[in-house]
Amino acid sequence: MPPNEKRSSRFVSVRKILPVLLLSLTLSACNLPWFDGEEQDLQHDMTRSDWEYLRMDDSIEPDAEMKAFIEPYREELFREMNLVIAISNGVIERGQPESPLGNLTADILRNRASREMGKEVDIAILNRGGLRVPIPEGEVTVGHMYELMPFENHITLLRFTGSQIRQLANELAIEGGEPVSGLRMRIDGDQARDLLVGNMSVQDSREYWVATNNWMADGGGPLPTLWSPLERVDVEVLLRDAFIEYLRHQPEPLEPRTDNRIRK
Numbered sequence: 001m002p003p004n005e006k007r008s009s010r011f012v013s014v015r016k017i018l019p020v021l022l023l024s025l026t027l028s029a030c031n032l033p034w035f036d037g038e039e040q041d042l043q044h045d046m047t048r049s050d051w052e053y054l055r056m057d058d059s060i061e062p063d064a065e066m067k068a069f070i071e072p073y074r075e076e077l078f079r080e081m082n083l084v085i086a087i088s089n090g091v092i093e094r095g096q097p098e099s100p101l102g103n104l105t106a107d108i109l110r111n112r113a114s115r116e117m118g119k120e121v122d123i124a125i126l127n128r129g130g131l132r133v134p135i136p137e138g139e140v141t142v143g144h145m146y147e148l149m150p151f152e153n154h155i156t157l158l159r160f161t162g163s164q165i166r167q168l169a170n171e172l173a174i175e176g177g178e179p180v181s182g183l184r185m186r187i188d189g190d191q192a193r194d195l196l197v198g199n200m201s202v203q204d205s206r207e208y209w210v211a212t213n214n215w216m217a218d219g220g221g222p223l224p225t226l227w228s229p230l231e232r233v234d235v236e237v238l239l240r241d242a243f244i245e246y247l248r249h250q251p252e253p254l255e256p257r258t259d260n261r262i263r264k
Contacts, residue, residue, distance in 0.1 A: 081143035086247040088254040092135035094128045097177030097187055097264055100256035101131055105243065106181035112242040113155055113211035116235045121157065122197050122208040123165070124181040125172075126239075127221045130213065131179070135254065142244060149240040153213040158229035162204040168225040169195050169202075175222045177262040187264045213239055 094101040110124035133147045160168070169185050169192035172178055177187065184196040195202055202208075207230065214234060216226050247254070 081141060081146065083142045084139045085142060085145070085244060086140040086250055086254055088135055088137050088140055088256075090256040091137050092254060092256045094131045094134070094179075096128070097262040098258050098260070099128070099179070100258055101134060102126065102128055102179030103181070103258060103261065104135075104254070105131060105239075106179040108243055108246045109155065109211050109213075109239065110181040111246065112237060113157055113209075113235065116155065116237065117157060117209065117233075121182070121211045123183045124179075124211040125168075125183075125216070125223065125226070126179040126213065127216055128178055129221075130215070140247060140254070145240055145244050145247075149243060151215070151240075153215050153239050155235040155237050155239060155242065156212055156214045156217040157233040157235060158210045158212065158217060158226060159231040160208050160210060160225070160229055162202045162206050162208065164225055164228075165197065165202050165208050165210075166192070166195065168210075168223060171223045171225055172262070178221075178223070180261060184261045185263075187262065 092100045092104060106124045106126050109126060110121050113121040113124060130151065130153070131148060132150060133144075135144060135148065169183070170190065172180070172185070173187045173192045174190045182197060184194070185192040186194045197208060210226070210229075212226060215221070216223065217229075217232065219227055
């Protein structure tokens with residue numbers, strides 16, 4: 001098994017468990033006779049007087065057989081979700097024009113995308129709205145990463161001209177900033193000033209690779225330049241898995257940091 005697959009294999013099991021639990025809970029909540037093979041004549045013209053309301057409260061006992069079936073999956077899921085993968089010395093939150101959470105997650109994305117490409121990716125961009133909760137102070141668990149990134153978004157790599165990168169930076173300025181890595185700029189109204197990629201000015205004669213998520217590349221978010229790349233490469237690595245793997249291998253506690261990569 002390749003090293004990357006070995007490190008992430010335990011988290012694949014979590015995604016396999018979740019659908020089983022959801023299906024089991026659905027079946028236990030719906031005592032429907034056609035699951036026993038009986039044919040049903042569904043009535044689509046029921047009036048309100050035909051409806052029967054059932055009060056759901058603590059007086060309803062759980063189905064013992066279904067509970068016994070779910071319990072092993074539930075225990076394994078809780079073990080996986082409560083696994084500590086990092087320690088944080090402070091709450092790491094999102095914000096604008098940059099933020100500790102945006103910087104951390106964009107840096108992780110660019111790091112993993114560069115590994116997948118086999119060469120350095122120039123820029124990473126995420127949408128702050130996709131980062132749903134802060135990373136808490138203290139122990140950081142796998143469950144926190146599922147709360148932070150509950151979506152099944154994967155890494156997408158896009159190739160652009162230098163002029164498209166300038167256009168993309170202006171869209172970031174209009175938006176007031178989004179999580180970025182590898183790019184530095186100053187917002188002046190609706191324009192990006194002092195734009196750098198790495199430590200160099202953007203060159204119109206160059207082409208640049210940008211890492212993002214498939215949702216933004218597919219038309220989501222406020223950056224339409226991302227929708228028209230010269231080339232697109234989809235990497236079958238979930239952002240959440242990239243975050244989990246990166247944090248598990250950090251020898252030092254996390255620190256909430258900003259570095260003026262986007263400023264006003």
